[in-house]
Amino acid sequence: xxxxxxxxxxxxxxxxxxxxxxxxxxxxxxxxxxxxxxxxxxxxxxxxxxxxxxxxxxxxxxxxxxxxxxxxxxxxxxxxxxxxxxxxxxxxxxxxxxxxxxxxxxxxxxxxxxxxxxxxxxxxxxxxxxxxxxxxxxxxxxxxxxxxxxxxxxxxxxxxxxxxxxxxxxxxxxxxxxxxxxxxxxxxxxxxxxxxxxxxxxxxxxxxxxxxxxxxxxxxxxxxxxxxxxxxxxx
Amino acid sequence: xxxxxxxxxxxxxxxxxxxxxxxxxxxxxxxxxxxxxxxxxxxxxxxxxxxxxxxxxxxxxxxxxxxxxxxxxxxxxxxxxxxxxxxxxxxxxxxxxxxxxxxxxxxxxxxxxxxxxxxxxxxxxxxxxxxxxxxxxxxxxxxxxxxxxxxxxxxxxxxxxxxxxxxxxxxxxxxxxxxxxxxxxxxxxxxxxxxxxxxxxxxxxxxxxxxxxxxxxxxxxxxxxxxxxxxxxxxxxxxxxx
Numbered sequence: 001x002x003x004x005x006x007x008x009x010x011x012x013x014x015x016x017x018x019x020x021x022x023x024x025x026x027x028x029x030x031x032x033x034x035x036x037x038x039x040x041x042x043x044x045x046x047x048x049x050x051x052x053x054x055x056x057x058x059x060x061x062x063x064x065x066x067x068x069x070x071x072x073x074x075x076x077x078x079x080x081x082x083x084x085x086x087x088x089x090x091x092x093x094x095x096x097x098x099x100x101x102x103x104x105x106x107x108x109x110x111x112x113x114x115x116x117x118x119x120x121x122x123x124x125x126x127x128x129x130x131x132x133x134x135x136x137x138x139x140x141x142x143x144x145x146x147x148x149x150x151x152x153x154x155x156x157x158x159x160x161x162x163x164x165x166x167x168x169x170x171x172x173x174x175x176x177x178x179x180x181x182x183x184x185x186x187x188x189x190x191x192x193x194x195x196x197x198x199x200x201x202x203x204x205x206x207x208x209x210x211x212x213x214x215x216x217x218x219x220x221x222x223x224x225x226x227x228x229x230x231x232x233x234x235x
Numbered sequence: 236x237x238x239x240x241x242x243x244x245x246x247x248x249x250x251x252x253x254x255x256x257x258x259x260x261x262x263x264x265x266x267x268x269x270x271x272x273x274x275x276x277x278x279x280x281x282x283x284x285x286x287x288x289x290x291x292x293x294x295x296x297x298x299x300x301x302x303x304x305x306x307x308x309x310x311x312x313x314x315x316x317x318x319x320x321x322x323x324x325x326x327x328x329x330x331x332x333x334x335x336x337x338x339x340x341x342x343x344x345x346x347x348x349x350x351x352x353x354x355x356x357x358x359x360x361x362x363x364x365x366x367x368x369x370x371x372x373x374x375x376x377x378x379x380x381x382x383x384x385x386x387x388x389x390x391x392x393x394x395x396x397x398x399x400x401x402x403x404x405x406x407x408x409x410x411x412x413x414x415x416x417x418x419x420x421x422x423x424x425x426x427x428x429x430x431x432x433x434x435x436x437x438x439x440x441x442x443x444x445x446x447x448x449x450x451x452x453x454x455x456x457x458x459x460x461x462x463x464x465x466x467x468x469x470x471x472x473x474x475x476x477x
Contacts, residue, residue, distance in 0.1 A: 129444040185440035
């Protein structure tokens with residue numbers, strides 16, 4: 001989903017050729033998500049089929065086709081900036097890509113993108129914490145129903161649960177999600193501080209263009225890919 | 236049907252005047268229902284502590300209204316306000332604020348005694364309050380013989396002893412490591428699940444996540460809120476999905 005929307009976000013700035021889109025996408029997202037030209041043209045083909053982009057004119061003498069957004073495409077991009085990334089069903093990198101693009105594409109209120117995400121992620125974190133609360137109760141680390149020992153997950157389990165190991169495993173899975181969500185919120189807090197330091201105000205128009213970007217000459221260390229698959233079921 | 240325990244209506248709080256005026260809160264409206272724990276997050280200087288102080292009757296709004304259990308705090312004189320605080324509102328701060336020369340049970344019983352309850356009855360109520368939170372073993376300990384986490388849990392017991400149903404917690408986990416901080420949050424959560432209400436200021440997302448709702452404050456204005464949770468049963472179906 002993020003490649004589609006990422007390309008569309010770039011097209012919102014003006015018509016571009018497929019090759020140019022690929023370069024711009026990689027430069028602006030710090031190589032987080034490398035694309036090949038084939039992927040770009042496949043994606044453009046699907047976007048055209050779905051009525052979100054169209055050819056900006058006939059092919060140039062070298063046979064290259066320039067694409068631009070349709071009104072529906074423009075609306076889809078607007079909607080993307082407005083809504084949080086769905087943490088449940090998308091690869092986590094979409095958020096990184098989205099923020100990187102929000103900073104470089106002109107006219108996007110980055111602060112507001114960050115806040116929308118923070119709220120959504122905290123909601124997710126809150127929901128996970130409620131599940132964790134139940135998991136803790138299930139493995140008998142409840143408050144008041146045991147001694148007053150500090151912390152400590154009780155191993156003696158409870159009578160109505162057949163498999164304490166599975167409860168514990170479930171708790172650990174939940175805690176993994178909780179740590180990820182917490183890290184994301186902390187990163188968003190940091191993004192906000194950075195934006196403030198850089199003097200970025202809401203709706204600051206970026207005059208920077210991607211073509212002459214020197215950033216790419218520095219090796220940008222791509223953030224760790226999501227190595228932990230969020231599969232894992234509950235008992 | 237739940238009822239709001241705390242209602243803030245269009246509350247503003249300005250410190251100083253003229254060029255030096257600092258608008259700590261600007262038109263904040265907020266409700267905390269019975270049994271609800273609401274967390275307030277925001278960068279430093281966003282007005283979090285001012286919000287807590289106004290809601291708890293420690294500070295008065297420049298304009299707008301703060302109502303606790305239907306009582307408009309602004310309509311009360313200093314003496315009446317002190318009584319409302321004693322009977323209805325408890326505070327928990329980062330540095331525990333237990334009285335060092337009193338045992339845990341005496342600390343918890345103190346608000347009751349100040350309100351005129353006989354010491355023995357107050358002590359008995361206090362022991363019960365500690366027992367509910369699994370802290371019975373600590374009843375006769377002095378603060379310096381308790382860990383930070385234990386002191387803070389005793390402070391929560393004190394904040395909600397007797398008729399008190401509303402707790403204001405200002406960075407209650409600020410001085411604790413994450414595991415101990417979590418124990419403190421679970422205690423707060425449990426008291427709210429049992430019907431108390433709470434307003435919690437924290438900068439830790441993981442701790443705010445124990446609340447039913449998170450409100451984001453920036454420059455004295457509520458900029459966003461998570462809304463209330465769905466039932467955990469619904470979440471079980473989707474949380475680990477991929």
